[in-house]
Amino acid sequence: MNDPYGEAQPGSGPVPARRLDTRTQVISWLWAVSPLVTFGLATPVTFLWAAQRARSRHFVIAAVLYTASVVLFFVLPDDVGFVFFVVAWLVGTVHALAFRASVFGTHPPIQGTALDAAIEMAEDRRELRRKARKIATEDPVLARELGIGRPDAQCNFDDGGLIDVNYVPADVLLRLSGMTAEMAERVVQVREIRGPYVSVDELSVFAEVPPGLADRLADYLLFLRE
Numbered sequence: 001m002n003d004p005y006g007e008a009q010p011g012s013g014p015v016p017a018r019r020l021d022t023r024t025q026v027i028s029w030l031w032a033v034s035p036l037v038t039f040g041l042a043t044p045v046t047f048l049w050a051a052q053r054a055r056s057r058h059f060v061i062a063a064v065l066y067t068a069s070v071v072l073f074f075v076l077p078d079d080v081g082f083v084f085f086v087v088a089w090l091v092g093t094v095h096a097l098a099f100r101a102s103v104f105g106t107h108p109p110i111q112g113t114a115l116d117a118a119i120e121m122a123e124d125r126r127e128l129r130r131k132a133r134k135i136a137t138e139d140p141v142l143a144r145e146l147g148i149g150r151p152d153a154q155c156n157f158d159d160g161g162l163i164d165v166n167y168v169p170a171d172v173l174l175r176l177s178g179m180t181a182e183m184a185e186r187v188v189q190v191r192e193i194r195g196p197y198v199s200v201d202e203l204s205v206f207a208e209v210p211p212g213l214a215d216r217l218a219d220y221l222l223f224l225r226e
Helices: 022-037 043-054 057-075 078-105 113-138 140-146 181-194 200-206 211-220
Strands: none
Touching (some): 022 043, 043 057, 043 078, 113 140, 113 211, 200 211
């Protein structure tokens, strides 16, 4: 979604913790039971993969120890080697199950999570605009007291980015993506000559704002009157 102010969208930084998606859940369980179903033979590979994924020294050491266990199982007499077989097989399985969540939870989020976070934030901002617009419609006096649509007034009320076309100066209008200095000045000049606007259509008719641009910005524009 485009920001009407032309600023970078949120979501490029860290994103909130989330539940694993179904595909990752399945992969995580297959990883965790691989020592069990391979009778410990795949345990070294299991933890080596975990070390690479989670960037953890803990799993590197575990991979080395389980590798040693598998080797010793084959080279030592049966009665002694069996102990190392149990370590690689059962201990490795319990170890993998215990750390399944941490291995997959610490992995960087799959591509698209940042986009989802940005979309969610944009939807929250849209809801703020809807509520602020409702206040402006039902109680214009309260709306003015709250500073709805007046980013130049430096009020603490979060209206989701609304701009009151009938009161803000040209430099505030210029923050809107696609609005040129010439258009912003014309909007203000026409407003001073003929009075406040009542709709987006009037911006196009009287201030010569391109209809496509006016329609795109409609969700962010407010038309409070005296």
